Amino acid sequence: MPQLRIRITGSDDAVxxxxxxxxSVPGIEHVEEIDDLMPHMDDPDSSSAGLSDDEGPGMHLIEVEAPNETAVTRVRELVESLAFDLDVLVEFETDEDDVRE
Incomplete structure (x- = not known):
């Protein structure tokens, strides 16, 4: 089953x-927001050290399991269209086991 991760830079409402x-996409049964595993550390010598980082849009990662590649393509198209309407940035990652050579 193909797995797709969608990284979204935008507001909580957009996510x-x-x-x-x-x-709501037929065939999609698993949609889950997962935690960002990368720590975001301030450089203690940075001019922005200690400043709040909630001023800009947040970064979110959603994991989606699709039944087949057709569904993955449909998910990409729908998400790209909605992201454009919401004015947010989306990036897609696919499960490397599903990449065909």
């Missing part, structure tokens, strides 16, 4: 809208 869209 919720994209997540709601994904759960």
């Amino acid at each position: 919720r809208a994209i997540s709601d869209l994904l759960t």
Whole structure:
């Protein structure tokens, strides 16, 4: 089963809208926001050390399991269209086991 990870840079409301869209796609059964595993550390010598980082849009990662490659393509098209409407940035990662040579 193909797995797709979608990295979204945008507001919580935009992420919720994209997540709601994904759960409405026929055949998609697993949609989950997963934690960002990379720590975001301030450099103690940086001029921005200690400043709040909630000023800009947040970064979110959503994991989606699709039944086949056709569904993956459909998910990409729908998410790209909604992201354009919401003015957010999306990046797609696929499970490397599903990449065909």
